[in-house]
Amino acid sequence: EAQVTQNPRYLITVTGKKLTVTCSQNMNHEYMSWYRQDPGLGLRQIYYSMNVEVTDKGDVPEGYKVSRKEKRNFPLILESPSPNQTSLYFCASRTTRSRDRDWGYGYTFGSGTRLTVV
């Protein structure tokens, strides 16, 4: 089954304790992205990656890091989490090739990670 697998689903952590949220896709998509979603603010892009070893900041990158060492994986790292990073996080992937079957579907999203930083 074509999917984006994101872990963990729920995480409660303390301020300053480094954490990683993993994301993996099995669709050979070039483009991967991390979003956070907060009430009233919609989906906001944190970081994205156009391909292996190519990453770039989205709209709200402060306090986050990413890496793209392999095509399928795109982990999100919070080196020193703070309470304002409490949010619902989504990883998503899509193709960048207009001839791919997936072109007309846009993003496939992971199930989400509900992060609480206390």
Next chain:
Amino acid sequence: GQNIDQPTEMTATEGAIVQINCTYQTSGFNGLFWYQQHAGEAPTFLSYNVLDGLEEKGRFSSFLSRSKGYSYLLLKELQMKDSASYLCAVRDQGNNRLAFGKGNQVVVIP
């Protein structure tokens, strides 16, 4: 850049029809998507428009006018399970980015 605008919330009765609008501004249009998102869950794909006109998929239809920078999603024969947020997203031709509107919350009441 891209600018996408959606109304925030609407309430409709089971069995009714509801239209959700989306207006956008983009430097290079390359497709518009509609997603459905239930509370706390991931967005799921509903429809895709790249040419002007109406795309129909069962109870859901989506319309696009590129000259007006406007799309709507039409939900017919509303069911309780249609209570969700509906997100409009536009793909930019230049940078291949997909920008999302903030979503329109639809509440279906009996």
